[in-house]
Amino acid sequence: MASTTAQNFKQDMPPEGGYRKVNFARVFPKPFASTRALVGTYLVSTGIGFYLYLLNDKEIDHYQIESRSALIALKPLLDAEADRDYLKQLRKNRDVENKLMKDVKGWKTGTYYGEPVYKTVPKEKIIHPSLNEYYAHADPKTLENRAYWHKNL
Template structure:
């Protein structure tokens, strides 16, 4: 009989059949969970910051509310001054026209309105930065 090959004593060494790749870390779902957790934690300072910013805006708004009557009162005096001057100017301009109804309001609801158009008289300044000497300011304004 011929000799048959036999395994070496102690058997063959283990055959590496599995790929030897480095570990890829955790499962994807764990990474997703970690990310969600970080986002949730970040929501806490985010919410605090949004609330604080809202308080800043409210602080600014109340500051403006406290100043509003003061600014409005100043503007009202200026409005009365300007509108009285405008009416006087109108009266002076239209004194020779018999059809002119003095100080007649345009609307019948009795409200005071800021005029849409105003005739303004310019006053020349003593020095010019951008000046066009050929234009007569009084003529251009009238």
């Protein structure tokens, strides 16, 4: 039985003349385009882009000038409205504190049981409250929207 398997078995041998040689030398890739062609393409595309920019520059400049002028004209009005809203909220906070603490004996608004909270600040200087104090009597969603405005974008 061993002799029959040996007769059917064929040894795998190299091809006649042997295997070809292994090429291990570094072969550089064929260039996509010549250097002159690449530089020429760059210069032509830059020239066309600059020409198109000069064509549209006047329209862009007029639009930017108009936008800036509108912003400059409206800035004082918008600042005044923001200051007005700020002072309205501070007044509302004071009125709510007066209403809330009216039954507490000896309570004076802006103090902590008659003791001034800020002792070293001159009377002419306004003390800006923290966000929590500013929105103390507002809807909690308002404070959340203001404090985390970047998440609402």
